[in-house]
Amino acid sequence: MSDGTLLVFSGPAGAGKDSVLIEYLKKKVPGVWKSVSYTTRAPRDGEVDGVDYKFVSVDEFEKLIEQNFFLEYARYGVNYYGTPKSYVDEHLKNGDIVILKIEVQGAEQIKQIYPHSIGAFIVPPSLEILEKRLRERGTETDEDILRRLNIAQDELAYSPNYDYHIINDRLEDAVDDLTAVIRALQLKK
């Protein structure tokens, strides 16, 4: 394989995107690279700048937009999220599987730029369980949680755009699912 594959990884907040990715990345599978997004949101407990996200101010982010630094960016709630373009292209040229964790709006933009990209959508077993997880996270107010649940419902409507659906019931199973999807992509001719 000369060219790599772009794997767009999305799912509603609280579905467990981050946990699944973190566990997957611990395996350090050769030929797989996760893009680090830029964001203006505040780091959560334990998040490391440059690893989980590159945390920047709104001013910095808007300057980067002007410089055409981003492959795609989205304003999600009050925060910006964006994907730097040069690293992605470099790793694709290298034949890697490039994982982009992005929101559903960003995913639509990506599909236009990279029509051969593959989408994996992670879903919570139910909206009730999603709410429970958001509350347990303990980082958000009731109002935040309600807003996120509404957004989540809207986001779930995008699931038919994705090639693979991973139900995050047990974290371990969801990680195995993602592992299988990526390994299969590496075997694609």
Place this chain on the structure above:
Amino acid sequence: MSDGTLLVFSGPAGAGKDSVLIEYLKKKVPGVWKSVSYTTRAPRDGEVDGVDYKFVSVDEFEKLIEQNFFLEYARYGVNYYGTPKSYVDEHLKNGDIVILKIEVQGAEQIKQIYPHSIGAFIVPPSLEILEKRLRERGTETDEDILRRLNIAQDELAYSPNYDYHIINDRLEDAVDDLTAVIRALQLKK
């Protein structure tokens, strides 16, 4: 998912199709069913009638051809191989992943009948290793081995028709590859 997926599994003799499948099937993954082919060739040591193949005479096989019993059949060397249709359709209707282990000619027929079928091709690391494996099998004469190597070379030319390429270098890795491909297919929307 309402309808299942047909997975066509091919590869030159000696590439390890059977070993990989046997190891995979030991996992007894729910929702996966392997079709049992009919053949007129003699059983090899340890092969069980009705499990590895259904072993029939040439007369019986030709009668089944007349009865339209087969989804596809091929004459490969001096032997017939065929896939019974009714079981395959039943399991597809049931939403299963249906594995068909068939030769490359049969695979072409299948693709015409089931355009959405997925192909996995298992390849030996090299033709030299393939020859070594055929000799170690010890069931074939020198002439047989030469004929098989020629056929293998012809068969390798069909590999671009397949969606996934599994290199059988270490059996364990090849089994993990097949496992990943099938798990990913089960996550396909």
